[in-house]
Amino acid sequence: MIRVKVCGTTSVPDAVLSAEAGADALGFIFAPVSRRRVTAAVARDAGLSVGPSVARVGVFMDQGLDEVLRLSESARMSSVQLHGPLSSLYVEQVAAYYPVLRVLRPADLAEAAVWKDHPAVTLMLDAPAPGSGHALDWAALRPAFPPGAWLAGGLGPDNVAQAMQVLAPAGVDAVSHLELRPGVKNRDAVLRFVQTARAATAASYPQ
Numbered sequence: 347m348i349r350v351k352v353c354g355t356t357s358v359p360d361a362v363l364s365a366e367a368g369a370d371a372l373g374f375i376f377a378p379v380s381r382r383r384v385t386a387a388v389a390r391d392a393g394l395s396v397g398p399s400v401a402r403v404g405v406f407m408d409q410g411l412d413e414v415l416r417l418s419e420s421a422r423m424s425s426v427q428l429h430g431p432l433s434s435l436y437v438e439q440v441a442a443y444y445p446v447l448r449v450l451r452p453a454d455l456a457e458a459a460v461w462k463d464h465p466a467v468t469l470m471l472d473a474p475a476p477g478s479g480h481a482l483d484w485a486a487l488r489p490a491f492p493p494g495a496w497l498a499g500g501l502g503p504d505n506v507a508q509a510m511q512v513l514a515p516a517g518v519d520a521v522s523h524l525e526l527r528p529g530v531k532n533r534d535a536v537l538r539f540v541q542t543a544r545a546a547t548a549a550s551y552p553q
């Protein structure tokens with residue numbers, strides 16, 4: 347069964363929208379560079395406005411360990427997504443507290459071997475500029491796509507089925523193509539993204 351994450355949540359209404367659409371996980375971006383950055387208080391309120399079955403993922407890029415752990419705790423995150431060039435020790439230290447989605451660009455795929463059997467680290471492949479809405483070359487990625495990895499990068503309702511058909515990721519994640527403007531969800535796009543990913547699971551994956 348595919349896992350579907352809707353990222354860039356910045357409000358209670360958008361958290362409820364994504365949860366009601368059937369998302370498995372909501373992303374809350376704490377990276378200072380992001381146009382969708384949220385405070386811990388906003389993320390906590392939005393994350394707690396949905397049921398406990400929906401994962402609350404704190405998204406970080408190039409931030410110190412103390413900041414990642416402190417914000418995740420105060421925002422009541424249930425897992426952590428890590429972008430950027432990071433040492434294995436750093437990722438291990440976060441993974442001691444939270445399940446980690448370790449995000450790699452195609453150029454960094456050598457790092458995938460490090461996390462192959464780690465019980466708390468799941469890989470996610472994303473475009474070089476996270477949150478830019480640019481899609482990866484799925485066919486080129488196919489030979490090296492790590493089994494069990496998630497896929498992000500330019501996904502939306504109109505291309506998620508094709509991406510799943512090519513790479514059969516364990517999860518899909520999107521933000522840019524689900525918005526009216528940065529930080530504000532497009533209801534129709536969120537609903538169609540989740541529904542299309544669910545339908546594509548039935549078509550592309552062994553049951």
Ligand SMILES: O=C(O)c1ccccc1N[C@@H]1O[C@H](COP(=O)(O)O)[C@@H](O)[C@H]1O
Nearest residue numbers: 353380476477479498499500520521522
């Ligand atoms: O979206 C952002 O602003 C962002 C900033 C810093 C790190 C990650 C960010 N978003 C992540 O980017 C990918 C895919 O985004 P898109 O669908 O291509 O726009 C996703 O993992 C977001 O969590």
